Structure formats: C-alpha cells, structure tokens
Amino acid sequence: MKIDELKVLFSEEQIQKRIKELADEMNKLYKKEEVTAICVLKGAVMFAADLVKHLDMPIQMEFIRLSSYGAGTTTSGKVHAVDISLPDLNNKNVLIIEDIVDTGLTAKFLTDFINNNFKTKSTKFCSLLDKKISRVTDIEPDYFGFEIDNKFVVGYGLDFDGYFRNLRYIGYKN
Numbered sequence: 001m002k003i004d005e006l007k008v009l010f011s012e013e014q015i016q017k018r019i020k021e022l023a024d025e026m027n028k029l030y031k032k033e034e035v036t037a038i039c040v041l042k043g044a045v046m047f048a049a050d051l052v053k054h055l056d057m058p059i060q061m062e063f064i065r066l067s068s069y070g071a072g073t074t075t076s077g078k079v080h081a082v083d084i085s086l087p088d089l090n091n092k093n094v095l096i097i098e099d100i101v102d103t104g105l106t107a108k109f110l111t112d113f114i115n116n117n118f119k120t121k122s123t124k125f126c127s128l129l130d131k132k133i134s135r136v137t138d139i140e141p142d143y144f145g146f147e148i149d150n151k152f153v154v155g156y157g158l159d160f161d162g163y164f165r166n167l168r169y170i171g172y173k174n
C-alpha cells in the first residue's frame with residue numbers, strides 16, 4: 001500500500017467535528033463524575049488523545065496493548081494481551097477507547113476482562129470506527145464515531161504493517 005494510492009474516507013475536519021460531538025455526549029452523561037479512560041494501543045492513540053482533550057470531568061488515562069492482527073490486513077482471529085496492566089478499577093467509571101471494532105473479538109475480550117476482574121461503577125466502550133458488517137460477536141460499542149463498510153482503512157492511528165498511523169485523515173486503498 002502506498003500513500004498516493006489512498007483515497008480519503010474521513011477528512012481531518014470530519015474526524016475532529018465528530019470527536020467533539022462524542023465528547024459533548026459524554027460530558028452530558030458523566031456529569032463531571034471522574035472517569036478512567038483506557039486507550040487501547042497502538043491504534044487508538046490519536047483518537048484517545050483528541051477525545052480526552054474535550055472531556056471536562058476529572059480523567060485518569062491508562063494505556064493497554066492488545067494484538068489481534070496477523071500480517072497486513074488479515075485478523076488472526078485471536079486476541080492476546082501484550083500489556084494489560086491496569087490499576088484498581090473497582091467503583092470507577094471506565095471508558096474504553098478503541099480505534100475500530102471489526103470482528104468484535106478485541107472488544108469482547110476487553111469488556112470480559114474488565115468485568116471479570118473489577119466491579120466498576122460503569123463500563124462503556126467507545127470506538128472511532130464501527131465495521132458492523134464483519135462482526136462475529138454480539139458486542140456493540142456504546143459510542144462510535146462513524147460506521148464503515150468492509151474496507152481496510154488506515155490513518156489517524158490505524159496502520160498497515162505499522163505504517164500510516166501518523167496521517168491526519170482516514171483513508172483506504174482505492
């Protein structure tokens with residue numbers, strides 16, 4: 001995949017506008033209650049960083065690293081925790097921040113992990129993108145930015161073989 005083969009799916013302006021809308025919804029929901037935001041590395045790094053800037057409650061940020069993808073654009077179908085060390089989340093409002101829900105295996109693994117280990121005050125799952133068509137689990141994000149069809153997308157945190165995370169837009173190969 002080469003950068004000049006990419007078509008823009010969501011521009012920087014569209015992404016930033018939608019993030020602000022999501023944050024406004026969250027600000028209403030949490031009503032200044034403290035939130036622990038968990039950024040799922042590496043893909044959600046840009047989204048999480050931009051989203052939390054618009055949240056107006058006290059926030060603690062945590063970072064975990066999971067991996068499900070094999071080489072290139074194929075999912076391995078198995079999720080493994082590369083680093084899932086977390087503080088005590090009992091009684092906390094937990095907001096998981098992901099880049100994309102595809103099969104839903106990662107989202108399911110994470111919500112199960114948190115619910116099996118902690119009695120949180122609330123657990124919400126937020127994903128910038130939702131590829132509903134590829135779902136193999138019954139997981140639905142509580143919040144999502146944009147629904148997309150079955151395309152492999154890159155940019156704004158999402159990668160192909162480690163590249164393109166730094167793009168300010170989300171694109172796909174034409």
Ligand code: IMP
Pocket residue numbers: 043068069075079098099100101102103104105106107151152153154158159160
């Ligand atoms: P799931 O477990 O199948 O839902 O996949 C979730 C993870 O797969 C995401 O966190 C991404 O890292 C990766 N992924 C899924 N679809 C894409 C894509 O279109 N582009 C880049 N990464 C993707």
